[in-house]
Amino acid sequence: MPAFAMNHFTVLAKDLEATKDFYLRVLGLSDGYRPDLGFPGAWLYAGDTAVLHIIAGRELPADPQGVLDHMAFSASDLPGTVNTLKGGGIKYDLRRQRESGVWQLFCFDPNGARVELDFDAGETAP
Numbered sequence: 001m002p003a004f005a006m007n008h009f010t011v012l013a014k015d016l017e018a019t020k021d022f023y024l025r026v027l028g029l030s031d032g033y034r035p036d037l038g039f040p041g042a043w044l045y046a047g048d049t050a051v052l053h054i055i056a057g058r059e060l061p062a063d064p065q066g067v068l069d070h071m072a073f074s075a076s077d078l079p080g081t082v083n084t085l086k087g088g089g090i091k092y093d094l095r096r097q098r099e100s101g102v103w104q105l106f107c108f109d110p111n112g113a114r115v116e117l118d119f120d121a122g123e124t125a126p
Contacts, residue, residue, distance in 0.1 A: 006051075008043075008049075008050055008051050008052060008053050009051065009052055009053070009068075009071045010052075010053040010054070010055060011052065011053075011054055011055070011109065011111060011113050012054075012055050012056075012058055012060050012061075012064075012111060013041075013054050013055065013056045013110070013111055014056075014060055014110070014111055015056075015110060015111075016040060016041070016042065016054060016056035018110045019042075019054050019056075019109060019110050019111060020042050020044070020054065022088075022090075022109050022110050023044050023052060023054075023109070024044070025084060025088065026081065026084055026085060026088070026090070026107070026115075027073060027075070027115075027117070029044040029045060029046055029051070029052060030044065030045045031043075031044060031045075032044070032045040032050060033050075034050075034053075039055065039056075039057055039058075040055075040056040040057045041053065041054050041055045041056055041057075042054045046073070051073075052071075060111060060112075064111055064112030064113065068113070069114065070106070070113075070114035070115060070116050071113065071114075071115055071116070072115075072116035072117070072118060073115070073116070073117055073118070074117075074118050075105075075117040075118060075119055076119065076120070076123070077119075077123075078103055078105070078119040078123040078124065078125070078126055079123075079124055079125075079126045081105065081117060081119075082094070082105070082126035083126075085105075085107060090107055090108075091107065091108075092105055092106060092107040093105070093106045093107075094106075094126070096121075097121075100121055101121030102118055102119065102120065102121050103118070103119035103120075103121070103123055103125075104116055104117070104118055104119075105117045105118075105119065
């Protein structure tokens with residue numbers, strides 16, 4: 001059977017709590033059920049789906065981005081998100097696609113993973 005949907009991303013965390021805080025505060029994901037997998041970590045949810053798995057207690061690669069360039073999420077409330085990032089001292093790059101007008105915001109999580117947030121073209125500029 002071919003793939004029909006993205007299930008989740010996994011990031012390695014040097015600091016589990018800081019990583020959880022970033023995704024909970026900036027993306028608005030929620031901390032939820034995670035089975036006992038025998039190692040520390042967390043599963044963060046968008047609605048009822050565990051979209052981000054965090055693994056702690058393992059050594060991070062020398063280049064934390066590795067072969068994964070970035071993970072992208074659909075998002076809302078561009079001005080509020082920018083305020084959250086500024087309040088947390090998190091640097092970001094905001095772009096607007098020429099053809100569609102979609103806002104693309106790029107930032108890095110505490111472990112160096114690049115995160116893209118895509119906002120509707122009708123969102124108010126921050």
